[in-house]
Amino acid sequence: MVAAQRRTTTRDLRRGNRSVLLWTLYFDGPMSRQELGARTGLSLTTVSTVVVELLGEGLVVEAGTVDSDGGRPRILLRVDPGRRRVIGVDVGETRVRVGLYDLTMNERARADRPLEPGRHDAGPVVERILGGLDEVLAAAAVDRGDILGVGVAVSGVVERAGAGEGGALVHGQTFDWCAVPLGRMLREGTAAHPGTDLPLHIENGARTLGQAEMWFGAGRGADHAVIALIGSGIGAAVVADGGFYHGATSSAGEWGHTVVQVGGRRCRCGARGCLEAYAGAEGILDRYRQARRGRPMPGADEESALAALIAAAEDSTAARRVLDETAVYLGAGIANLVNLFNPRRIILGGWAGLLLGARLLPQIREAVAGQALRHPGERTSVELCRLGPDAVALGAATLPVERFLAAGGTVA
Incomplete structure (x- = not known):
């Protein structure tokens, strides 16, 4: 029992150290190992050990050098923007917008699927989401394994407690959605859309806009x-x-x-x-x-x-x-x-x-x-x-990035 607890503690500590370094490099990189140690409070030994892992996994890459005070130039590190891809979906009032991004949030592909005015039945919305995923995956020609997940922004309240295996339930009064099991419906729909069965993260659209602006825009x-x-x-x-x-x-x-x-x-x-x-x-x-x-x-x-x-x-x-x-x-x-x-x-x-x-x-x-x-x-x-009118979709794409960074660079 004690040994099992020690293994769990060590594993959590390692994941925590990886997460801290990835978060820091993602938002403030490129940085040297010495700067990472000073910024995060981790020892240089810990920083060096974790950086070797991240370099070996291709999550972090070298990004040039800077002169040091009297010593050898210091190597700068950054999160590799091309290593992974993410997808953001904005379920709006007039259209479903799907964007595929790299880790620096540069858009690599986009699909727009219009909605009929005043018609927001869950079934057609799901079909437009899945159709948009098909389109951006084909346009970007990326391997499914390189995609961290899909963030979906919706209008209304997103309930997770009590949703069970169905995933998130959406209560959208203006859409006439009451406990719509959007996550389950999307997963069931992937059978007719091969390659779209990716990890899903569903959130309220105002919050995804908020996260985009807090990470990259006027809220930073x-x-x-x-x-x-x-x-x-x-x-x-x-x-x-x-x-x-x-x-x-x-x-x-x-x-x-x-x-x-x-x-x-x-x-x-x-x-x-x-x-x-x-x-x-x-x-x-x-x-x-x-x-x-x-x-x-x-x-x-x-x-x-x-x-x-x-x-x-x-x-x-x-x-x-x-x-x-x-x-x-x-x-x-x-x-x-x-x-x-x-x-x-x-x-x-x-x-x-x-x-x-x-x-x-x-x-x-x-x-x-x-x-x-x-x-x-x-x-x-x-x-x-x-960040412009596409910020809701971009913010939705940050949801799998957030999970990825918090997990220390592992795909949840």
Whole structure:
């Protein structure tokens, strides 16, 4: 019994050391062995031993040299970006987007599968995910064994407790999904899509956007932040003390369903007065449609329609009024986040968030300043997502990377 405990402890310690070094090289490399020791607190003997393992497995490669003080040049090390691949899937309101990335998150292949407006039945969504996986795997021509896994970002609450062998259950009220066993459905569907039976990681889309921005974008270096995803609907990821806040049942961050107008417009969730009903793309366009009093709406889909509305604001009083009101509603919603969570940064992303922010950010900031408590409000910056409209899929792709790094470079 004691021997077994010692073996387990030694194995865990070795995996922990590998994980610490891989995390450090992934985010801060290239670095020399000496820099790794100073940064991680591990002894040079431990660093050298683990580095030899990682070099031998091809997970780490040499990346040139730097001069040392009077000694031999020091060899720099980095995680090999071409050693593994990951896939990220964004199940959006209008399409399923699938991207295949290397470990430095450079996109190597992409597939877009449109969804019928207002139709988000789980079966067709699963087929589009699997079809997109087929497409990117064929386009990238990579071995299945080189792929760490697939991250899938969805709208709604992702429940793992009690899901059993079915994997994650998704509760998406605006999609009319109630305990949809998405993980099981994807695994069962792989029989008709050979090569797509890869490790799955399913998460809420606002959180995958949040992870992408915290790792590589506007959130980097902030221990307290809120990353807002504004598309047809609205969600948010709350970061406290460097980690995501999930809540008792993983539904924290449903910012779009906080009330900004008691007894106001009907929201897709069934309640009235939700922020999403006023500042989500669907709500904005519906308000603009009412302002136009039945005249035809511009644009073939939500994205083109919102872009047309923003462009029309140069000459149209109705369009300008809708956008001005949207800035006020978003300012009120963001002020609530400031007062509740006291973040250092609030980052607006999502395709609609980026379109709106490009025009309305000064107005939104002004509205926040007028409604947030002065002390926390003056210490909170409101910024735009830096990673663009594909950040949700990219963030989904970080899920298998996170598992890989935490496991010390082994495939879970």
